Amino acid sequence: MAELLVETAGAVRTLTLNRPARLNAFTASLHAELRKALAAAMEDEGVGVIVLTGSGRAFSSGQDLTEDLPRDADGGIDLGPALERDYNPLIRQIVGAPKPIIAALNGPAVGAAMNIALACDIVLAARSASLQEAFARIALIPDAGGTWILPRLIGPKRALALMLTAEPVPAEEALRLGLVYKLYEDATFPEEVAAFAVRLAQGPGLAYRLMREAVLASSGNDLETQLALEAALQRKAGVSLDFREGVAAFLEKRTPRFKGR
Structure with missing residues:
Protein backbone atom coordinates (compact mmCIF):
# COMPACT_ATOMS: atom_id res chain seq x y z
CA MET A 1 0.00 0.00 0.00
CA ALA A 2 1.35 3.42 -0.95
CA GLU A 3 2.29 5.51 2.08
CA LEU A 4 1.34 8.71 0.25
CA LEU A 5 -1.60 9.20 -2.10
CA VAL A 6 -1.34 11.88 -4.78
CA GLU A 7 -4.45 13.17 -6.52
CA THR A 8 -4.94 16.11 -8.87
CA ALA A 9 -8.28 17.79 -9.53
CA GLY A 10 -7.94 20.82 -11.76
CA ALA A 11 -5.36 23.13 -10.20
CA VAL A 12 -5.50 21.42 -6.78
CA ARG A 13 -2.96 18.74 -5.85
CA THR A 14 -3.94 16.71 -2.76
CA LEU A 15 -1.30 14.75 -0.85
CA THR A 16 -2.76 12.25 1.61
CA LEU A 17 -0.67 10.62 4.32
CA ASN A 18 -1.71 6.99 3.99
CA ARG A 19 -0.65 4.87 6.97
CA PRO A 20 -4.04 4.73 8.70
CA ALA A 21 -3.20 1.65 10.76
CA ARG A 22 -0.39 3.70 12.38
CA LEU A 23 -2.46 6.93 12.44
CA ASN A 24 -0.32 8.18 9.54
CA ALA A 25 2.81 8.31 11.70
CA PHE A 26 5.88 9.57 9.89
CA THR A 27 8.71 7.28 8.82
CA ALA A 28 11.83 8.07 6.81
CA SER A 29 10.21 6.59 3.70
CA LEU A 30 7.01 8.64 4.12
CA HIS A 31 9.11 11.77 4.56
CA ALA A 32 10.98 11.04 1.35
CA GLU A 33 7.76 10.44 -0.57
CA LEU A 34 6.18 13.61 0.78
CA ARG A 35 9.16 15.82 -0.03
CA LYS A 36 9.31 14.36 -3.53
CA ALA A 37 5.59 14.94 -4.08
CA LEU A 38 5.77 18.51 -2.76
CA ALA A 39 8.68 19.29 -5.08
CA ALA A 40 6.77 17.89 -8.06
CA ALA A 41 3.67 19.93 -7.19
CA MET A 42 5.70 23.11 -6.86
CA GLU A 43 7.30 22.57 -10.26
CA ASP A 44 4.03 21.71 -12.02
CA GLU A 45 2.69 24.90 -13.61
CA GLY A 46 -0.79 23.40 -13.65
CA VAL A 47 -0.91 23.16 -9.85
CA GLY A 48 -2.05 26.29 -8.03
CA VAL A 49 -2.74 24.98 -4.51
CA ILE A 50 -1.48 21.99 -2.51
CA VAL A 51 -3.60 20.25 0.12
CA LEU A 52 -1.96 18.06 2.78
CA THR A 53 -4.28 15.73 4.70
CA GLY A 54 -4.46 12.26 6.25
CA SER A 55 -6.38 9.06 5.62
CA GLY A 56 -8.55 7.37 8.21
CA ARG A 57 -9.24 9.00 11.56
CA ALA A 58 -6.08 11.08 12.04
CA PHE A 59 -4.08 13.71 10.23
CA SER A 60 -0.93 12.22 11.77
CA SER A 61 0.28 11.02 15.16
CA GLY A 62 3.76 12.42 14.49
CA GLN A 63 6.92 10.34 14.43
CA ASP A 64 6.53 6.57 14.28
CA LEU A 65 8.39 5.57 17.44
CA THR A 66 8.47 1.94 16.34
CA GLU A 67 10.78 2.85 13.46
CA ASP A 68 14.42 1.80 13.80
CA LEU A 69 15.93 5.19 14.69
CA PRO A 70 19.68 6.01 14.62
CA ARG A 71 21.74 5.22 17.72
CA ASP A 72 24.75 6.90 19.26
CA ALA A 73 28.01 5.23 20.25
CA ASP A 74 26.50 4.07 23.55
CA GLY A 75 23.46 2.51 21.90
CA GLY A 76 21.03 5.27 22.86
CA ILE A 77 18.53 6.66 20.34
CA ASP A 78 19.92 9.71 18.55
CA LEU A 79 17.06 11.83 17.23
CA GLY A 80 19.32 14.47 15.68
CA PRO A 81 19.92 12.69 12.34
CA ALA A 82 16.20 12.08 11.77
CA LEU A 83 15.46 15.78 12.31
CA GLU A 84 18.29 16.93 10.06
CA ARG A 85 17.47 14.39 7.34
CA ASP A 86 13.66 14.45 7.38
CA TYR A 87 11.82 17.05 9.45
CA ASN A 88 14.02 20.10 8.98
CA PRO A 89 14.10 19.84 5.16
CA LEU A 90 10.33 19.28 5.10
CA ILE A 91 9.62 22.38 7.20
CA ARG A 92 11.96 24.48 5.04
CA GLN A 93 10.24 23.12 1.93
CA ILE A 94 6.75 23.96 3.22
CA VAL A 95 7.63 27.42 4.54
CA GLY A 96 9.58 28.35 1.42
CA ALA A 97 7.04 26.98 -1.06
CA PRO A 98 6.05 29.26 -3.98
CA LYS A 99 2.44 28.05 -3.83
CA PRO A 100 -0.15 28.05 -1.02
CA ILE A 101 -0.27 24.87 1.05
CA ILE A 102 -3.41 23.95 2.99
CA ALA A 103 -3.25 21.59 5.96
CA ALA A 104 -6.60 19.82 6.12
CA LEU A 105 -6.90 18.29 9.58
CA ASN A 106 -9.32 15.39 9.23
CA GLY A 107 -8.41 14.25 12.76
CA PRO A 108 -5.72 14.71 15.45
CA ALA A 109 -2.37 16.28 14.52
CA VAL A 110 0.02 15.23 17.26
CA GLY A 111 3.64 16.08 18.02
CA ALA A 112 5.68 16.90 14.93
CA ALA A 113 2.52 16.58 12.81
CA MET A 114 1.03 19.57 14.63
CA ASN A 115 4.05 21.66 13.71
CA ILE A 116 4.04 20.43 10.11
CA ALA A 117 0.40 21.52 9.88
CA LEU A 118 1.15 24.93 11.41
CA ALA A 119 3.99 25.44 8.92
CA CYS A 120 1.38 25.38 6.14
CA ASP A 121 -0.23 28.63 4.99
CA ILE A 122 -3.80 27.77 5.94
CA VAL A 123 -5.12 25.21 8.43
CA LEU A 124 -8.64 23.86 7.95
CA ALA A 125 -10.05 21.45 10.52
CA ALA A 126 -12.86 18.98 10.95
CA ARG A 127 -14.76 19.42 14.21
CA SER A 128 -13.30 16.18 15.60
CA ALA A 129 -9.71 17.29 14.90
CA SER A 130 -7.26 18.42 17.54
CA LEU A 131 -3.70 19.71 17.86
CA GLN A 132 -1.25 18.50 20.48
CA GLU A 133 2.35 19.33 21.35
CA ALA A 134 2.71 15.90 22.94
CA PHE A 135 6.50 15.91 23.31
CA ALA A 136 6.62 16.40 27.09
CA ARG A 137 4.76 13.12 27.56
CA ILE A 138 7.87 11.28 26.36
CA ALA A 139 10.39 13.77 27.77
CA LEU A 140 11.25 15.49 24.47
CA ILE A 141 11.04 19.09 23.28
CA PRO A 142 8.87 20.25 20.36
CA ASP A 143 10.68 19.99 17.03
CA ALA A 144 9.77 20.35 13.33
CA GLY A 145 9.88 24.11 13.86
CA GLY A 146 7.39 24.08 16.72
CA THR A 147 9.41 26.29 19.06
CA TRP A 148 9.70 28.88 16.28
CA ILE A 149 6.22 28.71 14.73
CA LEU A 150 3.90 28.35 17.73
CA PRO A 151 5.17 31.33 19.81
CA ARG A 152 4.79 33.55 16.75
CA LEU A 153 1.19 32.45 16.32
CA ILE A 154 -0.11 32.65 19.89
CA GLY A 155 2.67 34.29 21.92
CA PRO A 156 5.45 32.71 24.00
CA LYS A 157 3.49 32.29 27.24
CA ARG A 158 0.55 30.43 25.74
CA ALA A 159 2.83 28.43 23.44
CA LEU A 160 4.98 27.33 26.35
CA ALA A 161 1.88 26.31 28.32
CA LEU A 162 0.76 24.05 25.47
CA MET A 163 4.26 22.57 25.31
CA LEU A 164 4.68 22.06 29.05
CA THR A 165 1.26 20.53 29.64
CA ALA A 166 1.12 18.55 26.36
CA GLU A 167 -2.65 19.02 26.47
CA PRO A 168 -4.62 18.47 23.26
CA VAL A 169 -6.29 21.54 21.81
CA PRO A 170 -9.76 20.72 20.39
CA ALA A 171 -10.56 22.16 16.97
CA GLU A 172 -12.95 24.78 18.33
CA GLU A 173 -10.32 26.07 20.78
CA ALA A 174 -7.69 26.00 18.02
CA LEU A 175 -10.01 28.15 15.93
CA ARG A 176 -10.36 30.63 18.80
CA LEU A 177 -6.59 30.76 19.28
CA GLY A 178 -5.98 31.41 15.61
CA LEU A 179 -4.25 28.09 14.93
CA VAL A 180 -7.08 27.06 12.59
CA TYR A 181 -8.60 29.31 9.92
CA LYS A 182 -11.92 27.53 9.37
CA LEU A 183 -13.79 24.68 11.05
CA TYR A 184 -16.15 22.30 9.24
CA GLU A 185 -18.43 19.48 10.29
CA ASP A 186 -16.89 16.01 9.95
CA ALA A 187 -19.54 14.80 7.51
CA THR A 188 -18.89 17.57 5.02
CA PHE A 189 -15.19 18.15 5.66
CA PRO A 190 -13.76 16.63 2.43
CA GLU A 191 -16.21 18.54 0.24
CA GLU A 192 -15.65 21.80 2.12
CA VAL A 193 -11.88 21.47 1.83
CA ALA A 194 -12.13 20.70 -1.89
CA ALA A 195 -14.35 23.71 -2.52
CA PHE A 196 -12.08 25.99 -0.47
CA ALA A 197 -8.99 24.79 -2.36
CA VAL A 198 -10.66 25.29 -5.74
CA ARG A 199 -11.57 28.88 -4.85
CA LEU A 200 -8.02 29.59 -3.71
CA ALA A 201 -6.52 27.98 -6.81
CA GLN A 202 -8.54 30.36 -9.00
CA GLY A 203 -6.73 33.33 -7.46
CA PRO A 204 -3.64 35.28 -8.62
Missing part, protein backbone atom coordinates in the same frame (compact mmCIF):
# COMPACT_ATOMS: atom_id res chain seq x y z
CA GLY A 205 -0.73 32.86 -8.28
CA LEU A 206 2.00 35.48 -8.70
CA ALA A 207 0.47 37.70 -6.03
CA TYR A 208 0.27 34.66 -3.74
CA ARG A 209 3.99 34.03 -4.20
CA LEU A 210 4.83 37.65 -3.44
CA MET A 211 2.56 37.67 -0.37
CA ARG A 212 4.30 34.59 1.01
CA GLU A 213 7.69 36.18 0.40
CA ALA A 214 6.70 39.36 2.22
CA VAL A 215 5.15 37.62 5.22
CA LEU A 216 8.09 35.25 5.61
CA ALA A 217 10.56 38.15 5.56
CA SER A 218 8.52 40.24 8.01
CA SER A 219 9.60 38.30 11.11
CA GLY A 220 13.19 39.46 10.64
CA ASN A 221 12.57 42.97 9.28
CA ASP A 222 12.01 46.31 10.94
CA LEU A 223 9.23 48.53 9.62
CA GLU A 224 11.37 50.52 7.18
CA THR A 225 12.89 47.37 5.68
CA GLN A 226 9.46 45.81 5.31
CA LEU A 227 8.01 48.93 3.69
CA ALA A 228 10.85 48.88 1.15
CA LEU A 229 10.24 45.20 0.47
CA GLU A 230 6.52 45.82 -0.02
CA ALA A 231 7.29 48.54 -2.55
CA ALA A 232 9.67 46.27 -4.47
CA LEU A 233 7.25 43.35 -4.52
CA GLN A 234 4.32 45.59 -5.42
CA ARG A 235 6.24 46.77 -8.48
CA LYS A 236 6.45 43.15 -9.61
CA ALA A 237 2.73 42.64 -8.98
CA GLY A 238 1.84 45.88 -10.74
CA VAL A 239 3.40 44.86 -14.06
CA SER A 240 1.82 41.39 -14.04
CA LEU A 241 -0.80 40.10 -16.44
CA ASP A 242 -2.90 39.13 -13.42
CA PHE A 243 -3.04 42.74 -12.22
CA ARG A 244 -4.18 43.91 -15.63
CA GLU A 245 -6.81 41.16 -15.67
CA GLY A 246 -7.93 42.01 -12.14
CA VAL A 247 -8.44 45.69 -13.01
CA ALA A 248 -10.21 44.82 -16.26
CA ALA A 249 -12.52 42.38 -14.50
CA PHE A 250 -13.30 44.98 -11.83
CA LEU A 251 -14.18 47.62 -14.43
CA GLU A 252 -16.20 45.14 -16.49
CA LYS A 253 -17.96 43.79 -13.38
CA ARG A 254 -17.00 40.17 -14.05
CA THR A 255 -15.03 37.41 -12.35
CA PRO A 256 -11.30 37.68 -13.10
CA ARG A 257 -9.51 34.86 -14.93
CA PHE A 258 -6.04 34.85 -13.43
CA LYS A 259 -3.10 33.06 -15.08
CA GLY A 260 -0.53 33.25 -12.28
CA ARG A 261 1.80 35.61 -14.11
